[in-house]
Amino acid sequence: AQSVTQPDIHITVSEGASLELRCNYSYGATPYLFWYVQSPGQGLQLLLKYFSGDTLVQGIKGFEAEFKRSQSSFNLRKPSVHWSDAAEYFCAVGSNDMRFGAGTRLTVKP
Amino acid sequence: GAVVSQHPSWVICKSGTSVKIECRSLDFQATTMFWYRQFPKQSLMLMATSNEGSKATYEQGVEKDKFLINHASLTLSTLTVTSAHPEDSSFYICSARWLASGSYEQYFGPGTRLTVT
Numbered sequence: 090a091q092s093v094t095q096p097d098i099h100i101t102v103s104e105g106a107s108l109e110l111r112c113n114y115s116y117g118a119t120p121y122l123f124w125y126v127q128s129p130g131q132g133l134q135l136l137l138k139y140f141s142g143d144t145l146v147q148g149i150k151g152f153e154a155e156f157k158r159s160q161s162s163f164n165l166r167k168p169s170v171h172w173s174d175a176a177e178y179f180c181a182v183g184s185n186d187m188r189f190g191a192g193t194r195l196t197v198k199p
Numbered sequence: 200g201a202v203v204s205q206h207p208s209w210v211i212c213k214s215g216t217s218v219k220i221e222c223r224s225l226d227f228q229a230t231t232m233f234w235y236r237q238f239p240k241q242s243l244m245l246m247a248t249s250n251e252g253s254k255a256t257y258e259q260g261v262e263k264d265k266f267l268i269n270h271a272s273l274t275l276s277t278l279t280v281t282s283a284h285p286e287d288s289s290f291y292i293c294s295a296r297w298l299a300s301g302s303y304e305q306y307f308g309p310g311t312r313l314t315v316t
Contacts (some may be wrong), residue, residue, distance in 0.1 A: 121303045132205075132292055132309040135244075140303070165210070179242065184303045187294075189242045 091116045093182050095190035102170050103198045110165040110193050112154075112180030122163040123181040124154055127192075133179065139163065150174070172197045201303045202226055203295050205308035212283055212315055219279045220311045222293030228273035229295035233305060234266075237290040249276055 100103045107109060114120055118167050121140050125133040137148025144156040154188045175197045178183040202225040212218045220233060231250050235243040245316045247263075249255035249270035265287075267279040276295075280287055290312050294305035 103269045105290075123304070128311070130290075130312070133294075133307040135306075138304060169261065177205060186248060187305060188245070194240075 091120075091182050091188050093180050093188055093190035095178075095180055095193050097193045098191070099194045099196065101196040101198060104172050105169050106171045108165075108174070108195070110178050110180075110195070112163045112165065112190060113161050114163060114180070114182045115161065116182055120182050121184045121188070122154075122156060122165075124148065124163075124179060125179045125189075126150075126164045127177045128180065129176075131145070136165070136178075170195075170197055172199065178182045201297075203229075203306045203308040205291075205293055205311050207310040207311060208309060210314070212313070213286055214315055215282055217279055218283055219277055219288045220242045220291055220293075220312060220313070222276045222278070222295070222308055224295040224297075224306070226276045227295075227297045227306075229276070230273065230295060232270055232276040233294045233296070234268060234276075234278050235294070236294045237292060237310075240291075243292060246278075263288040263304065280313065283313070286316045288313055288315045 092115045123138045126179040127133050137146045139146045139156045146154050149157045152167050177192045179192050181187050204223045206221045237243045246261045247255045247257045249268050251273050253293045255268035272275040292310040294307045296305050
């Protein structure tokens with residue numbers, strides 16, 4: 090069965106610092122992988138996705154993620170965090186049905 | 200493009216009543232729509248998957264008689280919470296997918312917050 094693990098429930102970084110959010114997945118075939126961001130009381134916005142090809146994926150808002158099959162990981166990165174990046178981040182895997190990780194809440198310190 | 204709307208954005212209802220939530224794909228035809236619920240500070244849990252013109256497929260543990268899903272057209276799916284109880288209070292989010300695009304990407308609505316008093 091497919092599943093997603095986000096090991097970090099809450100991360101705090103200083104504005105301008107780099108960020109990496111971890112995501113590990115379990116999937117029987119080539120996974121379709123996604124990162125979404127959710128602001129309080131809002132729906133989900135797609136940051137980036139990986140279906141195939143180049144394992145380093147560029148997304149919106151300066152985010153990128155790298156697919157590493159050997160580690161079953163799809164970590165999200167940003168070189169310099171802005172205060173507006175504070176939100177909940179979800180990693181998801183799936184094709185016909187999508188499974189979400191538990192989410193990582195990002196707090197940005199001024 | 201690929202905008203999904205939900206109506207209402209929030210609703211309060213009394214215990215025992217039913218409430219209907221609409222999910223619309225505004226600029227594309229959604230061959231498949233999904234319904235999720237999200238409890239505070241938790242992740243999204245898939246409730247059911249519906250294909251246009253077919254009966255919805257419910258996830259294990261989701262009561263199909265309580266959460267009625269209708270996907271009568273390629274742009275509209277509805278979720279009706281019947282005989283609502285306070286424990287049904289949650290954030291309900293729909294998403295839509297257009298398989299003709301060749302992508303498995305789902306486009307999410309803004310969510311509907313249901314409070315049952």
